[in-house]
Amino acid sequence: MGTRLRLGSSLIFTAAMVALAACGQNAATAENANTADTTTSAADAAAVPETANTTAANEAAPPAVADAAPAKVQTVAAQTVTALPLKRGYYVASDTPCSQASNATTTLLRREGIGGARDFCEFKKIEQTGPNTYRVTEACGDLQDSAPPETSTSIYTLTGDTAFTAKSEHGWERSARYCAQSSMPPDWRANDISDVTG
CATH class of the missing domain: 1.20.5 (Single alpha-helices involved in coiled-coils or other helix-helix interfaces)
Incomplete structure (x- = not known):
């Protein structure tokens, strides 16, 4: 124990x-x-x-x-001008030699507008939108039709004072350059256009 x-x-x-x-x-x-x-x-x-x-x-x-100061955005306001700064006279499609011009490839730039053998577009308003671009409001009509002219807007881009490319709001586009009357075919050389280009 x-x-x-x-x-x-x-x-x-x-x-x-x-x-x-x-x-x-x-x-x-x-x-x-x-x-x-x-x-x-x-x-x-x-x-x-x-x-x-x-x-x-x-x-x-x-x-x-x-x-920091807010960045300033440069905007250029469109400025209304009285005429396109182009030489008045005959303009032929850019891909056609002046001596081979035809009714289909030739337009005549006048004081108040531009047109060919069948049609004419009267410049209603011209606004410069850039160094060489212009917004043109024009009333275009068929010279052989009594229908009233249709108003539309085209953008003209100029190369100097002797060439342009025009793009319509309807989608068509044309490029042409100035041809001296003396370089045109005989039918155009004989025309007196001083009354509409002077």
Whole structure:
């Protein structure tokens, strides 16, 4: 019986020691955690004023973008002019030699408009929209038809004062260049066009 008592006491003592050791480890862990929390809090507290100062500095200084002046967009307003700056006279399709001109390839640029053997377009309004571009409102009619002229808009792009490309809002396009009357076929050379081109 004495041996059992000693053995039991020894087991109780060992269990008590293990429990105490565990308690000590938990206490140390808790203490370390508290220390870490305290350290972190102190570091956070030290960082707060710096963040506040940075924010205040940013609010005090206006953003660089606000100081930049807005970019100005250059817009060119269309300017009404009295005539296209082209030499008046005969214009022949760009792909046709002047000496081989025909009714189908020739137009006559007059003071008030442009036309061929069968049709005529009277310039109603001419607006310069660029260095060499013009928006022309023209009333075009068939010379052999009594129907009233139809008004439409064409864009004329000039090459100097002796060539142009015209694009109609209806989709047709033509390119022509000036031909001196003396370079035209005989039928055109004999015509007096001074009354409409002068």
